[in-house]
Amino acid sequence: MALLNVTSPHTTNTMNTARVMQLVLLATIPGVLALTWHFGWGTLVNIAWASMVAIAAESLMLYLRKRPISFYLSDCSALVTAVLLGIALPPYSPWWLIFVGVGFAIIIAKHLYGGMGFNPFNPAMVGYVVLLISYPVEMTIWATPREALELDLPSIGDAIQALFLGRDAVAVLTVDGITMATPLDVLKQNNTLLVDDLWAQSPQFGRWAGAGWEWANLGFLAGGIFLLTQRVFTWHAPISMLISLTIMATLFYDGGSSNSGGSPLFHLLSGATMLGAFFIVTDPVTSAVSVKGRIIYGAAIGILLYLIRVWGNYPDAIAFSVLLMNFAAPLIDHYTQPRTYGHQSNRPRGE
């Protein structure tokens, strides 16, 4: 038996794909808890059902592709896709909505492109966009946060019933005011009130952004900082995205007129900003690779995010901006390839 011929440096690394994915799952906990506290059990039920579908779909595809099933399942990447999608979907979504979204994400966006590590687009975001385009009605309902709700939040039993029987079958979920437009949507639709007046009139706004939303975003920010300290990813892409979003929001805030795009703090703590910055943009497979590339990639996502949120057709745009930049990531990498030690900085032409 020949010994493996390993060259130096003889270092070992405790990080592997499974470990990274487990850390990411761990880091979503504060954000998920905040979402659950403010919007009820819906998000947790979403995540549970999405995970089941994801594992089933992943196993099926691995079996069809004749790949080792337990090896790929234990890297938890399907679980991360499911959890991210479960968080992004509206609470109390019906089972088929999640089924279609997760199925599309795992089967088409991931495995048909070659599986783990070969997908050019973020699977969770592909699933989300497919659902947003296909089922606009179901995808634009969002639960009312606890602060704006006069009743109690639906119980866990109601949430599970809503998953399998649909909202209409659950009495609590058919009450007026149990769903509400998201703060981003309210601000987008508004063209008559000053931002301050809008804030005072609409119950879904909180201290800095949307009630509930701000805490969920702070939770995901905390999770993201935890991942940064664990060196799961570098700071370049998320921070440059947040900075470019802040710059855009500052430039077009205009002091809060009726046409204002909203304050920078509002944008940072609304919708999926923090979830996107630390859990979506940092996806190692679909983002740019070089340091300079990551900064450009993140900044472009921040700009696109603001453009679509304020002047586009959709209230939130993490998924669209991330997918658009996924397209561009190989190009960015091509032009930002770093110089290797001992080589000239300018690459030969045509390379």
Next chain:
Amino acid sequence: MANADYKELSLNGLWKNNPAIVQLLGLCPLLAVTGSVINAIGMGLATIMVLTVSNTCVSLIRSVVSDAVRLPTFVMIIAAAVTCIELLMQAFTYELFQILGIFLPLITTNCVILGRADAYASKNSLLPAMYDGFIMGMGFLVVLVLLGALREIAGTGAIFNNMDLLFGEAAKGWKIVLVSDYKQFLLAILPPGAFIFTGFIIALKNVIDNQIKQRTEAAKEKPAAGSKRVRVTGQIS
């Protein structure tokens, strides 16, 4: 000789050189109007007629037109054919004409038609050219209808909706609801769905082709009966 020629033409048009899924020509109508079976049939029939007429005319004038001006001439012939078909559809299936809209006149720019005129009809005699146009259109129609059916099922949960637009009152009852209470899966009806399903159809064709290839190769490699074994032991004197 002539028979074998037609067989080869048919195989080419319908499978080996299918305009829609092998040559990937005419993608614009393929992607744009295949949201339902009825649209696909309307578009496919119009394309068959245009292809047959244009191939026939091009073949007839092939010895008269010089090489330098052949392309403009072909386009004029195709445009004339398209105009006739468009007027016919306007007269007999007005609603379908309205649904297909701009994509009917755009058949003129469908590269399948110019491609066949230049590659085949301008070099062959009348009957084969006519048949080539028809069978290429047929191959196009088959893919259109398949794509339309897939997208209609995935998009609306039913199939053969609105067939009366083309087949008269009797076809009103042809609609088959596969899943009642189906939420419209808009993606399948929108253009991205066309791309995705076209990809699936091409993949399916490749799978079938690969299997055929493997099977024929396996058949070829079969050792002849009573083959000799190579002697590996003992001394060779």
